[in-house]
Amino acid sequence: xxxxxxxxxxxxxxxxxxxxxxGAEAAIYKGELHPPPIYPVPSGNRDHDSEPVLIKYRFxxxxxxxxxxxxxxxxxxxxxxxxxxxxxxxxxxxxxxxMVDLQEGVLAIEWINGKSVRFxxxxxxxGEEEVDEVHGDVVESEETDEAEEDPLKGYNxxxxxxxxxxxxxxxxxxxxxxxxxxxxxxxxxxxPPSAPDKSSELVLIDFGLAYTSTLVEDKAxxxxxxxxxxxxxxxxxxxxxxxxxxxxxxxxxxxxxxxxRRLDDVRLRGRKRSMVG
Amino acid sequence: xxxxxxxxxxxxxxxxxxxxxxxxTNATELRNRLVQASxxxxxxxxxxxxxxxxAFIDATLICSTLHxxxxxxxSVLAQAQGALRTKTVHSEILWNLNPTxxxxxxxxxxGVSSSTTSLLVVRIGRPGDPATVQMQxxxxxxxxxxxxxxxxxxxxxxxVKKYYKILQQIDADPQKDIQRVHEIxxxxxxxxxxxx
Numbered sequence: 001x002x003x004x005x006x007x008x009x010x011x012x013x014x015x016x017x018x019x020x021x022x023g024a025e026a027a028i029y030k031g032e033l034h035p036p037p038i039y040p041v042p043s044g045n046r047d048h049d050s051e052p053v054l055i056k057y058r059f060x061x062x063x064x065x066x067x068x069x070x071x072x073x074x075x076x077x078x079x080x081x082x083x084x085x086x087x088x089x090x091x092x093x094x095x096x097x098x099m100v101d102l103q104e105g106v107l108a109i110e111w112i113n114g115k116s117v118r119f120x121x122x123x124x125x126x127g128e129e130e131v132d133e134v135h136g137d138v139v140e141s142e143e144t145d146e147a148e149e150d151p152l153k154g155y156n157x158x159x160x161x162x163x164x165x166x167x168x169x170x171x172x173x174x175x176x177x178x179x180x181x182x183x184x185x186x187x188x189x190x191x192p193p194s195a196p197d198k199s200s201e202l203v204l205i206d207f208g209l210a211y212t213s214t215l216v217e218d219k220a221x222x223x224x225x226x227x228x229x230x231x232x233x234x235x236x237x238x239x240x241x242x243x244x245x246x247x248x249x250x251x252x253x254x255x256x257x258x259x260x261r262r263l264d265d266v267r268l269r270g271r272k273r274s275m276v277g
Numbered sequence: 278x279x280x281x282x283x284x285x286x287x288x289x290x291x292x293x294x295x296x297x298x299x300x301x302t303n304a305t306e307l308r309n310r311l312v313q314a315s316x317x318x319x320x321x322x323x324x325x326x327x328x329x330x331x332a333f334i335d336a337t338l339i340c341s342t343l344h345x346x347x348x349x350x351x352s353v354l355a356q357a358q359g360a361l362r363t364k365t366v367h368s369e370i371l372w373n374l375n376p377t378x379x380x381x382x383x384x385x386x387x388g389v390s391s392s393t394t395s396l397l398v399v400r401i402g403r404p405g406d407p408a409t410v411q412m413q414x415x416x417x418x419x420x421x422x423x424x425x426x427x428x429x430x431x432x433x434x435x436x437v438k439k440y441y442k443i444l445q446q447i448d449a450d451p452q453k454d455i456q457r458v459h460e461i462x463x464x465x466x467x468x469x470x471x472x473x
Contacts (some may be wrong), residue, residue, distance in 0.1 A: 008357070009285040009286050009287075009353075009354060009357050010285070010354070010356070012284075012285040014287045016285075024352055033350065034281065034283075034343070034350070035281050035282055035283060035284065036281075037279045037280060037281055037409035038280050038281060038282050038320055038407075039278070039279065039280035040279070047341045048344055049341075049342055077471075078471045078472075081468045081471045082468075082471060084464065085461075085468055085471075085473060088457070088461045088464055089443070089447075089461055091447040091448060091457065096281055096464045096467075097464035097467045098347065098458040098467050099347070099350060099351075099354075099462075099466045099467050100467060100468045100469075100470050100471055101354065101470075102471070103358060106412065108467075118343055174409075203385075214338060256427050
């Protein structure tokens with residue numbers, strides 16, 4: 001089938017984008033939403049609006065009944081967009097939304113020019129081998145030769161600074177009663193400074209599992225999930241995570257006491273509450 | 278005026294023309310003309326509607342060209358999917374710019390009014406000669422055709438914030454606060470199809 005002739009506009013948009021990563025739930029593409037002008041003839045300096053976007057495509061799942069599939073996809077795309085919208089209004093650093101197509105299961109968001117915190121802490125970039133397997137002709141990974149240099153070069157920031165940014169950003173998000181649901185170092189990106197006198201920004205990404213809750217329990221579990229992610233991907237992570245919590249405490253203020261106490265409970269019993277009784 | 282070709286859409290509405298007019302002097306006449314054109318009948322009516330077949334948008338409520346283009350993209354997408362909520366793809370742009378679902382409110386706020394002096398004019402249509410479109414626009418609007426980059430100095434941020442209900446300051450740094458407001462507005466327009 002020729003994707004150009006017999007498909008919807010959004011599918012044509014995707015067919016021109018580059019596959020970045022492929023998962024079981026969605027495929028991630030890098031593409032362009034707004035073309036550069038055809039009139040007046042472009043003068044060479046890049047049009048600000050034709051910045052790349054990240055397209056998250058929740059493709060049709062063959063194993064589900066079509067009606068159920070459509071309604072699940074719709075509510076998940078909408079849920080993710082809503083969570084990002086709430087974060088934006090709460091002043092949390094998240095990528096902005098650029099397009100939503102509920103029918104096609106597409107969410108286009110701002111492309112963050114930066115690397116994941118996981119990569120910057122030396123945990124390796126996630127999922128590269130998988131991409132190469134699925135799509136042999138996709139971009140060769142650029143990271144290979146950079147890996148030997150200091151990954152934090154150009155960010156003008158220390159590891160401890162990153163931890164503080166993480167703590168502050170999560171606290172801002174929890175303050176707005178948004179629970180991320182999948183806090184890992186892969187779901188945080190560091191955006192390099194836009195100008196020499198500016199500083200790097202930490203951006204939270206992937207709100208696919210996010211939901212709203214006012215419960216201390218949910219916030220504590222969110223932090224616990226991140227703690228476990230640190231422990232499993234980064235060696236000697238205790239001082240790093242301690243620094244995250246310190247910054248969280250500073251931002252959260254009076255809410256910290258209850259969350260801290262609950263976090264201790266969660267550490268003892270794990271993420272799931274006892275289902276007995 | 279700037280023209281863009283959105284190649285993912287079919288020919289009937291693949292081309293978008295955006296022009297900014299400043300020092301507009303005929304806003305009141307233009308508004309009356311639009312109202313009249315919509316009720317005229319016969320071939321004269323068709324010709325008149327053809328002549329004013331643009332979206333006229335109060336430029337002071339638009340933060341950036343990205344803001345406007347996000348609304349345009351939504352409108353053309355709705356057209357392509359047969360999901361227009363207003364009568365034309367041009368009025369759909371106004372609807373997409375307004376945070377609520379009220380069509381007459383959208384037109385009142387974002388459309389041309391007697392006090393409008395800066396106007397964004399948009400045409401969505403088939404590929405064609407941009408110069409012709411520009412002439413058609415200038416025939417309808419009396420004002421100075423300006424580059425869209427001038428938009429930055431025109432935006433009335435206080436009103437934008439009011440309509441989007443951004444009540445508190447988001448960032449202590451005023452320059453960053455504007456950036457954040459811009460991001461909220463662009464994102465809100467882009468996620469218009471999601472009921473918040």
